Amino acid sequence: xxxxxxxxxxxxxxxxxxxxxxxxxxxxxxxxxxxxxxxxxxxxxxxxxxxxxxxxxxxxxxxxxxxxxxxxxxxxxxxxxxxxxxxxxxxxxxxxxxxxxxxxxxxxxxxxxxxxxxxxxxxxxxxxxxxxxxxxxxxxxxxxxxxxxxxxxxxxxxxxxxxxxxxxxxxxxxxxxxxxxxxxxxxxxxxxxxxxxxxxxxxxxxxxxxxxxxxxxxxxxxxxxxxxxxxxxxxxxxxxxxxxxxxxxxxxxxxxxxxxxxx
Amino acid sequence: xxxxxxxxxxxxxxxxxxxxxxxxxxxxxxxxxxxxxxxxxxxxxxxxxxxxxxxxxxxxxxxxxxxxxxxxxxxxxxxxxxxxxxxxxxxxxxxxxxxxxxxxxxxxxxxxxxxxxxxxxxxxxxxxxxxxxxxxxxxxxxxxxxxxxxxxxxxxxxxxxxxxxxxxxxxxxxxxxxxxxxxxxxxxxxxxxxxxxxxxxxxxxxxxxxxxxxxxxxxxxxxxxxxxxxxxxxxxxxxxxxxxxxxxxxxxxxxxxxxxxxxxxxxxxxxxxxxxxxxxxxxxxxxxxxxxxxxxxxxxxxxxxxxxxxxxxxxxxxxxx
Numbered sequence: 001x002x003x004x005x006x007x008x009x010x011x012x013x014x015x016x017x018x019x020x021x022x023x024x025x026x027x028x029x030x031x032x033x034x035x036x037x038x039x040x041x042x043x044x045x046x047x048x049x050x051x052x053x054x055x056x057x058x059x060x061x062x063x064x065x066x067x068x069x070x071x072x073x074x075x076x077x078x079x080x081x082x083x084x085x086x087x088x089x090x091x092x093x094x095x096x097x098x099x100x101x102x103x104x105x106x107x108x109x110x111x112x113x114x115x116x117x118x119x120x121x122x123x124x125x126x127x128x129x130x131x132x133x134x135x136x137x138x139x140x141x142x143x144x145x146x147x148x149x150x151x152x153x154x155x156x157x158x159x160x161x162x163x164x165x166x167x168x169x170x171x172x173x174x175x176x177x178x179x180x181x182x183x184x185x186x187x188x189x190x191x192x193x194x195x196x197x198x199x200x201x202x203x204x205x206x207x208x209x210x211x212x213x214x215x216x217x218x219x220x221x222x223x224x225x226x227x228x229x230x231x232x233x234x235x236x237x238x239x240x241x242x243x244x245x246x247x248x249x250x251x252x253x254x255x256x257x258x259x260x261x262x263x
Numbered sequence: 264x265x266x267x268x269x270x271x272x273x274x275x276x277x278x279x280x281x282x283x284x285x286x287x288x289x290x291x292x293x294x295x296x297x298x299x300x301x302x303x304x305x306x307x308x309x310x311x312x313x314x315x316x317x318x319x320x321x322x323x324x325x326x327x328x329x330x331x332x333x334x335x336x337x338x339x340x341x342x343x344x345x346x347x348x349x350x351x352x353x354x355x356x357x358x359x360x361x362x363x364x365x366x367x368x369x370x371x372x373x374x375x376x377x378x379x380x381x382x383x384x385x386x387x388x389x390x391x392x393x394x395x396x397x398x399x400x401x402x403x404x405x406x407x408x409x410x411x412x413x414x415x416x417x418x419x420x421x422x423x424x425x426x427x428x429x430x431x432x433x434x435x436x437x438x439x440x441x442x443x444x445x446x447x448x449x450x451x452x453x454x455x456x457x458x459x460x461x462x463x464x465x466x467x468x469x470x471x472x473x474x475x476x477x478x479x480x481x482x483x484x485x486x487x488x489x490x491x492x493x494x495x496x497x498x499x500x501x502x503x504x505x506x507x508x509x510x511x512x513x514x515x516x517x518x519x520x521x522x523x524x525x526x527x528x529x530x531x532x533x534x535x536x537x538x539x540x541x542x543x544x545x546x547x548x549x550x551x552x553x554x555x556x557x558x559x560x561x562x563x564x565x566x567x568x569x570x571x572x573x574x575x576x577x578x579x580x581x582x583x584x
Binding site for chain 2: 018168175226256
């Protein structure tokens with residue numbers, strides 16, 4: 001099974017408090033810790049497990065600036081065989097469709113049976129996988145939390161739906177799946193693993209290499225453009241309990257008693 | 264502006280989802296005088312059509328035995344055949360909407376906006392949309408070019424239901440125009456969620472933990488507090504992903520929907536998927552070391568503290584009472 005996994009370098013929300021910068025043009029990027037998007041990491045782990053199970057190869061691709069190379073390399077340290085970086089100044093400001101069209105071009109440069117994305121990334125849109133599938137005219141399933149091999153023509157996938165239920169489907173290969181967190185337990189990547197791939201060459205493809213018209217992607221091609229970041233006025237919000245821990249505990253216990261929270 | 268506005272109606276067992284009337288309000292926020300039509304797609308959908316017909320100008324239905332289960336891959340094919348190219352289609356941003364809509368926007372050559380929480384007006388062909396990033400930590404304005412139509416996923420619960428039922432439309436049967444819906448993905452069955460050792464949906468008081476618990480070994484801190492309070496421990500998604508608690512303990516749209524009287528959100532940031540599982544207007548206490556955590560916007564009472572320090576103090580104080 002030849003598998004392509006699309007990954008994105010994002011600010012690590014477990015390590016950072018994300019805030020709007022002073023003029024609202026961006027989030028505050030000073031001192032941000034970046035990592036591979038959590039959903040994508042589950043997708044790479046799943047791809048590696050499938051490869052270990054049935055053979056084949058795993059290629060990781062990322063759209064981003066030079067620094068995205070570090071996440072491609074990290075996922076290779078996990079066990080992916082190949083890495084590709086799609087990077088060009090012309091890609092900056094791409095909307096979801098722009099990113100999907102770049103990935104489409106990368107897919108068409110190879111031959112893959114299975115294409116995985118994370119179910120969503122930092123912008124919470126959950127859009128690129130579905131767009132990519134439509135552009136490639138391939139079957140698609142989102143929020144996948146289980147993959148079972150049937151044969152080389154089709155696989156069985158579980159989708160996470162409301163209420164913790166799971167929708168089981170049979171899907172023809174090749175196909176595109178977006179992977180939900182919790183599908184597996186991603187392996188730990190140690191310093192030794194990173195060292196092993198430190199000098200592996202990761203090819204970088206720009207607009208020309210991909211055969212993509214520069215004005216069809218990036219800011220020029222985007223129909224959806226972010227204008228600013230802001231913190232909305234959302235009424236009063238919570239009444240914050242202040243004081244020493246002892247005082248706060250005392251106040252909270254009174255409130256809990258009044259609201260039926262203590263038996 | 265561009266063409267007509269459509270709202271995709273989600274339903275279960277013949278009953279429309281809450282989003283069915285929320286999308287009426289959402290459409291009016293885009294254009295107050297817009298003509299808004301509903302799409303009802305499935306098998307044996309007349310009851311659903313009748314439920315929503317008074318709220319929409321028209322109800323377009325696709326009724327087919329093949330759609331007894333709403334397979335987004337099949338429904339996308341049908342919608343491409345019936346929808347006007349330049350329309351604005353509103354879809355609930357749920358597990359079905361995420362499956363259907365991004366690909367549909369490509370096939371219709373329309374713009375796509377995911378998870379819209381509000382609209383701030385239409386100027387010419389530019390629709391200003393409000394959405395959130397980083398799990399609700401920051402909010403953004405987004406401009407969407409709707410000149411060639413748009414597919415917009417709308418967050419459930421972000422618009423009030425429009426109960427006016429002032430449209431009084433007619434049902435239009437579009438089943439004949441749906442075309443070939445055969446797809447490369449075939450629905451097999453739905454596997455019901457596993458039943459756990461406790462039923463958090465029946466509990467009055469929940470001590471709910473999130474990423475702030477940091478380590479599996481720390482869960483006993485929450486267990487101790489729950490025991491002292493006579494409560495039960497529930498959690499947010501990352502705790503289940505890490506396999507520290509069973510899926511049956513998870514509150515959220517992809518977990519359980521709970522209706523407690525009191526909800527202690529401990530180290531939970533408060534993503535909309537989590538809050539979507541919290542119903543019945545409970546008294547919410549949020550304890551989080553990040554004062555900007557979105558959970559503080561919806562909580563009744565907030566405490567800025569590290570739960571690993573604060574919860575044991577609270578447990579001790581309650582035990583001494």
